[in-house]
Amino acid sequence: MSDDIYKPSAEATAERHRTGIDTRAIGRHVVLIAWTLLVMFPIYWMLQTSFKDSGEWVTWPPHWVPHDPTLRNYGQIFTIDVQQAGVAREATEQPFSVWAPLGDSLIICTSASLIALFMGTFLSYAISRFNVGGKRFRHSVLMIRMIPPIVIAIPLLMYYAVLIPYASETVLGTRISLFDTRFGLIALYVTVSLPFVIWMMLSFIDEVPYTLEHAARMMGASRMYTLRKIVLPLVASGMVVTFLFIFILNWAEFLLALTLTHPKVETLPVLLNKFQSASEGRLYGPQAAIGTIITIPVVVLGMLIQKHLVKGFSFGMMRR
């Protein structure tokens, strides 16, 4: 079913049979290849910049391929001394570590996505089978996703930095602040991913025929057993797709991470942004290397779930 998208349409095949050479098809390919070049160009530029040494970052005319390719940028961000130069001579060669933000990003995104996945899956099951929360619940939950993040960020800043420390001091006697902590960001990411989990998992769970479950229940299986042995195996691939999807979203999240964490916790997008301002000094090469590190995993994950994305974004338009 989800493979339909890759098969040529009946119309196109018929047309090719009718005429030997199809001028329309050639025209189409010209346009599509032109768009491919446009789409790939910024990514190519980042990749090749990541292999340029500091002298080549900004030149006129710009170098389309690095004349003197080097791994120094990667050495710099992973704090490995590629050139065996010992002490950095220039400011552009200062080593700065990507390890801590990489760890923060991985921990925050993985745990937030997993928690949201399990909470959302169980709720979707309840919605699908018992209509919990009413008929409109599945749509209204999407509203949370549509609120602009800046509108969430301002209240959360005050909540994390003022109300929770204030409340914890009066109740527990110690100041607990969620500002600039991994937990604070995880809780937030769970909340903003839940609407997507519910939306996606509902479409998978709705497809599991209720008769199957009913049969098992009639034969005396408990609800837990039925869920574990019948429903979960059938929606497992859907759960993987959903997990990867919200992982990509959380991995890319910038505004909330920028505003709610500052010195201690830092995700990769925030790290990349840090060197964009003039005060820190632009480090085009290492920035390109960080950009590559951020991009590769999500593009690979995205390609893995590509077919499901096509189905997921059809909102029930796809014929079953």
Add this chain to the structure above:
Amino acid sequence: MSTSSTAGAPPPAGPFARLGAWLGQERVFRWIPFILVEGTFLLVIIVPFLLTVYISFLRWRANRPFEQTTLTGFRNYEQVLNDPGFWASLGRTFYFAGTAVVFELLIGFVLAMMVHRVVRGRRIYITLFLIPMMVVPVVAGYNFSMIYLDSGPLNQLLSPITTTLGFDPRIRWLSDPTAAQIAIIIADIWQWTSLTFLIFLSGFSALPPQLINAARVMGASRRQIFFWVELPLLKPAIIIAVVIRSMEALKLFDPVVLLTFGGPGTSTQTIAYYLWEQVWAFNKYSFGAAASILLLILFSVLIFTGIWLLIRQTEQVKKEGGA
């Protein structure tokens, strides 16, 4: 439900079995996940919002502790509504979103139509066209900041045209007000055309081939088939694309920070950037709180309209699919 009587058929043997039996109960299954999720929403969204409503009535800037603030009534709201920067950035946001979304819809539609008709290389085109959507927006912003450099590749590519027209080939993409606005719109189009392409592509592949064949047999021309058969069937996809993209485009923030920091002047400040600056750079907390409440009210009108359109569309599709 009647099936609940069969739950917990094996006798509870230990604490784990008893826990299992408890978990197996109908009402537990029905309400525990619901309470968990709603509790999360309550704690992470609703409580902060109530706090924000309270703060928006205070007179509070960062230089004084929270405990010493005083109530000022609606003064913050007045300040926001009388602030030309607020309205200007709001207008700019709609201008950016509107322009970008129109281009994204048109380009995405044409690309999806072409890819739908392509015989060879479909899969490769789909894979490549979906990549921008997966690129982290911050990285996309960085990439474009490299391309827009005064001595960057874009100016080099344009230099044959610009020199013949008599311009300086070094167009200052990010420090000229108009050019910076165009630069941000282009970056947005680059990234999000892939999403409209994806939505339209799934719309095109959901078209029933029988209907189109029937139309052809009855002698309809290509153009007629497109306008009278395909386009009406694609209406849900178009509405979904418009709603999703507009809602997302109004949040525009990442490329602004990465490319221009709202500048030059205020020419690329979107509402998200403007509020961020007010709160995080100027520390005007209660002003920011009032502004975000006002913004939420404004956006909830848009969100309700969007959700209503989506619900109507999906229900219509279900009805037609079931018939």
